[in-house]
Amino acid sequence: MRKKRAFIIVLSACLFCACTKTSVISGSHQSVHHEFGESVHEKEYEDTYVMNLIYPKTNIKDVDEKIKQTLESYKRDFTSQQFNSETNRAELNVDYQSYIKDDRYISIKLDIFINNRKQSEMIETMIYDLKKERFLAYEDLFDQAATEKLSEIIQTKLKAQYPKECSTKSFMIHTAASAHNFDRFILRKKEMVFYFDAHTVLDQSAYVEVSYEEMKDYISMEQEEESVVVPYQDVLNEPVKQIDKDKPMVALTFDDGPTLKYTSAILDCLKEHQASATFFVLGSRADDFPQLLQRMILEGNEIGNHTFSHKQLTTLSKANIEEEISATQESIYSVTNRYPKIIRPPYGSKNETVLQCAQDKKIVTWTIDSEDWRSRNAETIVNKVVKEIKDGDIILMHDLYASTAEAAIILIPKLQEMGYQLVTISELYEYGKNDAGKIM
Numbered sequence: 173m174r175k176k177r178a179f180i181i182v183l184s185a186c187l188f189c190a191c192t193k194t195s196v197i198s199g200s201h202q203s204v205h206h207e208f209g210e211s212v213h214e215k216e217y218e219d220t221y222v223m224n225l226i227y228p229k230t231n232i233k234d235v236d237e238k239i240k241q242t243l244e245s246y247k248r249d250f251t252s253q254q255f256n257s258e259t260n261r262a263e264l265n266v267d268y269q270s271y272i273k274d275d276r277y278i279s280i281k282l283d284i285f286i287n288n289r290k291q292s293e294m295i296e297t298m299i300y301d302l303k304k305e306r307f308l309a310y311e312d313l314f315d316q317a318a319t320e321k322l323s324e325i326i327q328t329k330l331k332a333q334y335p336k337e338c339s340t341k342s343f344m345i346h347t348a349a350s351a352h353n354f355d356r357f358i359l360r361k362k363e364m365v366f367y368f369d370a371h372t373v374l375d376q377s378a379y380v381e382v383s384y385e386e387m388k389d390y391i392s393m394e395q396e397e398e399s400v401v402v403p404y405q406d407v408l409n410e411p412v413k414q415i416d417k418d419k420p421m422v423a424l425t426f427d428d429g430p431t432l433k434y435t436s437a438i439l440d441c442l443k444e445h446q447a448s449a450t451f452f453v454l455g456s457r458a459d460d461f462p463q464l465l466q467r468m469i470l471e472g473n474e475i476g477n478h479t480f481s482h483k484q485l486t487t488l489s490k491a492n493i494e495e496e497i498s499a500t501q502e503s504i505y506s507v508t509n510r511y512p513k514i515i516r517p518p519y520g521s522k523n524e525t526v527l528q529c530a531q532d533k534k535i536v537t538w539t540i541d542s543e544d545w546r547s548r549n550a551e552t553i554v555n556k557v558v559k560e561i562k563d564g565d566i567i568l569m570h571d572l573y574a575s576t577a578e579a580a581i582i583l584i585p586k587l588q589e590m591g592y593q594l595v596t597i598s599e600l601y602e603y604g605k606n607d608a609g610k611i612m
């Protein structure tokens with residue numbers, strides 16, 4: 173068995189080991205980093221395939237769970253493949269690197285190598301914030317301006333290293349200023365490392381190191397402020413609001429959040445102008461941001477159910493739709509002490525079964541689509557909303573983007589100047605301002 177393993181290492185070295193063939197952009201040598209976690213070796217030898225997995229056990233529940241889930245999914249995919257028993261046995265090989273940035277952030281990179289007829293290598297990364305006890309997402313660190321700067325730095329570094337190979341269309345697409353191009357990265361002591369698959373930026377896989385110093389005007393690792401979670405029973409006193417039923421009113425709505433940076437900025441602005449909005453949150457994110465959800469309620473906003481995992485409900489079974497809705501109801505209740513009364517199905521997709529599963533909760537869509545996800549431009553969003561707005565409108569936005577937060581900060585006082593009261597969906601409904609048919 174040892175011999176077989178050695179053979180496999182030789183075979184895969186050129187694809188697998190970052191220190192040999194892949195691009196070392198900064199010139200520093202990437203050796204094995206196991207800065208934390210205890211290495212676990214898992215082997216499975218069958219007639220047609222072998223699995224050899226090395227991964228860390230961290231004793232951090234969320235991290236160990238995520239590693240387990242990731243590996244399970246690769247194992248499932250791999251063992252469901254067709255194997256050809258007459259040639260070499262197929263192989264699934266996993267190895268890892270783990271890094272400590274400081275006493276707050278730790279990162280893990282999993283290297284997955286599959287050899288079955290053809291060879292493929294994949295990289296998975298995760299960063300865990302020990303202080304907040306949750307995973308760090310790309311969006312937590314990089315807004316649009318930071319993404320643009322990052323794109324510029326990465327393009328420059330790759331071009332310096334590979335002057336001949338960086339003029340392809342694929343290179344431009346995969347280094348463009350878009351979050352999903354750079355969302356596989358880890359945090360080391362002085363720099364971040366971004367990973368790229370083979371046949372994306374270059375023919376071979378690549379990584380680029382970017383120091384915190386290079387990005388210092390765009391990201392701040394310490395900027396997230398501490399906020400205190402309000403005790404459960406204190407989340408009871410919503411502000412008393414004065415709404416004039418004879419004056420025009422509209423409802424701003426924000427889907428898919430919350431996100432730390434953008435939802436907070438929108439909440440700050442709503443509070444400053446004594447305005448309210450409705451946040452259709454994902455159940456999967458509610459647990460990550462209890463203080464934001466509590467703030468929403470305490471400051472007179474409404475929370476709606478946007479399902480747990482943002483699946484298109486019309487494609488799911490009745491049981492799964494019920495599960496998506498009820499899991500979200502429970503996760504929101506657990507931090508705010510109240511159940512949402514409204515549901516916005518992802519993509520606005522609904523049918524008879526969705527309506528049945530909603531039970532006594534109202535299904536809410538929208539009357540104005542700001543198309544913020546498309547334009548990602550504050551001015552375009554503001555202009556579209558201001559042009560279309562009329563009494564009783566429900567405006568669809570997403571608290572996922574810097575441009576949306578920027579647009580909301582302009583829109584909130586602007587709509588008030590135009591004479592609109594900014595109310596929640598339930599308030600709009602209560603005062604009979606909604607278009608019939610939009611809310612059922």
Ligand SMILES: [Zn+2]
Binds near residue numbers: 428478482518519
């Ligand atoms: Zn959505």
